[in-house]
Amino acid sequence: MNFPRIAIDAMGGDEGVQVMVAGAALAADRYPQVRFLLVGDQSRIERTLDRHSALRPLVEILHADDVISGEEKPSQALRRARTTSMGMAIHAVKNGSAGAALSAGNTGALMAISKLALRTIPGIDRPALAAIMPTLQPSDVVMLDLGANTECDARNLVQFAIMGAAYARIVNSQPEPRVRLLNIGTEDNKGTEELRDAAALLKERAGDLSMVFDGFTEADKICRGEVDVVVTDGFSGNIALKAIEGTARFVGDLLRRSFSSSLRSKIGFLISRPATDLLKHHLDPNNHNGAVFLGLNGVVVKSHGSANALGVANAVGVTQRLLEENLTERIKADLARLGTETLRAPHKVTAEAGQG
Amino acid sequence: MNFPRIAIDAMGGDEGVQVMVAGAALAADRYPQVRFLLVGDQSRIERTLDRHSALRPLVEILHADDVISGEEKPSQALRRARTTSMGMAIHAVKNGSAGAALSAGNTGALMAISKLALRTIPGIDRPALAAIMPTLQPSDVVMLDLGANTECDARNLVQFAIMGAAYARIVNSQPEPRVRLLNIGTEDNKGTEELRDAAALLKERAGDLSMVFDGFTEADKICRGEVDVVVTDGFSGNIALKAIEGTARFVGDLLRRSFSSSLRSKIGFLISRPATDLLKHHLDPNNHNGAVFLGLNGVVVKSHGSANALGVANAVGVTQRLLEENLTERIKADLARLGTETLRAPHKVTAEAGQG
Structure with a gap:
């Protein structure tokens, strides 16, 4: 069996696509069995991937037009679940095209969308x-x-x-x-x-x-x-x-x-x-990065909004371990x-x- | 006008009378206007005072037979307010023989006795x-x-x-x-x-x-x-x-x-x-020692149970400042x-x- 993919909300977090992709690249080096679904603005992700050629063959890109902002209320975010990078990453878990979702975006929105899409156990x-x-x-x-x-x-x-x-x-x-x-x-x-x-x-x-x-x-x-x-x-x-x-x-x-x-x-x-x-x-909080929403039908991990690439890689580490186990x-x-x-x-x- | 005295529960805290008296001695050095009412076992206080001769003329001793333990429930402690060092220190504030009470004992008991004896503003x-x-x-x-x-x-x-x-x-x-x-x-x-x-x-x-x-x-x-x-x-x-x-x-x-x-x-x-x-x-928590019960008709200060003499002196410092101001x-x-x-x-x- 292939190891389930991890869907990454590439647009969330304070630094957005640069840090999320760099984090995935670091993680790919550490966890060679992991594959990624990078969700977000296709052209920006492509451009960032140019700097991470080893990561390129391990990822698929899922284009999302929109991003959920840090200030957005969960109720608003819920309505935009289908068009935003965060919402689409979670829905990738729901429809089975990924085994887990990882986002550094708005915590309240992540919780609300995950709960509605994946339901509790x-x-x-x-x-x-x-x-x-x-x-x-x-x-x-x-x-x-x-x-x-x-x-x-x-x-x-x-x-x-x-x-x-x-x-x-x-x-x-x-x-x-x-x-x-x-x-x-x-x-x-x-x-x-x-x-x-x-x-x-x-x-x-x-x-x-x-x-x-x-x-x-x-x-x-x-x-x-x-x-x-x-x-x-x-x-x-x-x-x-x-x-x-x-x-x-x-x-x-x-x-x-x-x-x-x-x-x-x-x-x-x-x-x-x-x-x-x-x-x-x-x-360094980056060394303890990766909080998990427990109790859902699926793995959803929250990376700290201000995490750097190392922090994101550690959150990927948490995610892959939860999948593995x-x-x-x-x-x-x-x-x-x-x-x-x-x-x-x-x-x-x-x-x-x-x-x- | 004389500066109001500070009643010290000499028996409270992890180290009891040694640390409380040593703390008062340190404080007396720093705040020469302060006078103390040391409440607790008279003979033990006397013996400890032998090692702090400069403090001796600045204190009066109020003998208390009993001590409230760290595990005692507030409701039990309330019934023993009149015979315990903590209770008698607070009552000294109530009857005006001291301007403030300081204790390193049981926080719940200190709160309950203070509230009943001094009432809220x-x-x-x-x-x-x-x-x-x-x-x-x-x-x-x-x-x-x-x-x-x-x-x-x-x-x-x-x-x-x-x-x-x-x-x-x-x-x-x-x-x-x-x-x-x-x-x-x-x-x-x-x-x-x-x-x-x-x-x-x-x-x-x-x-x-x-x-x-x-x-x-x-x-x-x-x-x-x-x-x-x-x-x-x-x-x-x-x-x-x-x-x-x-x-x-x-x-x-x-x-x-x-x-x-x-x-x-x-x-x-x-x-x-x-x-x-x-x-x-x-x-060092001793440098920030001295929590205050606000809202009472009188000043009651809690010293950390594990404070050393320096910590107690700092709590005295807090107490005298509240009186002064x-x-x-x-x-x-x-x-x-x-x-x-x-x-x-x-x-x-x-x-x-x-x-x-």
Whole structure:
């Protein structure tokens, strides 16, 4: 069997076609089995491809007249799904001409079009955006939802836990991932009712779900690598993700400022270059690029809008791994094994949690 | 007029009496006008004071038999307010024998006891926990609420904005502080209904409130110093604060690991010591210690449980500044000028926001 193609929205992201094509070229070098469907303005893609001759035989171009802008509302974007590079990349997954879609465009639009075109997996009410967070441990942490769902009930959170665990099994080769819910304290009575209900449900069913549910975690522990999956609603997840990104950037700026504060520091910087390069590598968001919409009938990956070619290549790496490991089928199998009726009794759970 | 005394819960925090007394001694050196009421086990305080002879004449000891533990539920702690070092420190503010209370103990208990003993200022429904966040700019950012209120409505958020602005006027000597609401995007339609309603209210009334309301901000911009006040509910605020703290620690660990990765890096580290010390100073949470409960009839400051003596001294610095600048009276005056009825129509606001 041929490896499924990856449809790339060549026009999305801050830098557009240049970076997306350069990223694909880098990725083609790393993942020789991958083929690409580049969706966007044919002549601009052709021109960019002239500079990447090794990539040329590995791609097909699908012309799209239009582009969805960064400011466009999801509801507007939905109406233009059939004529835009983002919409056509997703529809290529729907009609089977690609195995996955990758875009650096408008996140809200990508979510809306993907959800309508691909639908959610039976047993999943809402897709969630998941990313891999860096840690100091050999294993990584999957965090979700990162902003697809502003408000979530207990059932959504449990579904996110199931999907996150499936993703973590692939990322960390861990058969029973350790899962925690993000909260503002670790005691049972902390946080919102939704979190307490989700914890009660996960505690009760964790065995059936092939995961170790380990209660609550606080936001300062996300990057410690103590767990494989951190589950949260999209509002808190987005706050946490951006606070982490912003602080990493802040510290980078501080470091730069500190090292240029005196001649001695500048000399020290030159000598310790390997150390600061190691740090830079770890903190560079391009090295952790590629957030995944979990819960859809198909793989859709979001590349950061400001990612460079290396970042795009890393997002292609995430995409090809999810295809290779059959993430969608795995989530479906987990849900089927569990029985879709299991998570349909939030009221009962609320009552039980109230007594605990 | 004598400068009002600061009541210190000498038993709270991870290190207890040693660190609290050492912190007071450091602070006494810096702020010669400050006097202390040390509340806790008399004999242990006396013994610790033996090592800080310069502090001795500046303190009075108030004996407390008991201590509130870190795990104690607020409801339990409330019942023991009269016999515990934390409770007695707060009651010293209530009965006027101290101008402010400082504790490194259980945050939930501190909030509950303070609220019951001191009551909220007329026009404020709930107190909020506020802290000063480091930035790369000369000015600092006040962020609130950091965890006192898990769920907040639009009116709570507007009240937090008013209190945060009053605090920022003191911190940044800025007559019209720039205020933003923390959200997951900057467009008007982003986030929860509570946030959109609060934004509508603040937009309408910002002029009367002596602030510049500047819409939404995302969590990666908190430490950029673009605004003076970041307003959020206690859940998101706690997530953001801890994500920032955790990332700063993560990067510190990474830096240490990077610099010890080779002999060359170790040498570079020694040479660039002034630069890394500068960085360490900036990232050390002890240098930003001292979160304030705003909205109470009295000043209550929370020191981080794991703060060292320097951290405690910095929290004393925050406390004495709030006393010196009459924070409580200023918030009262702001609210009186505004009229307490102003913020009593959340339903009307919701309807208006729906049309926007």
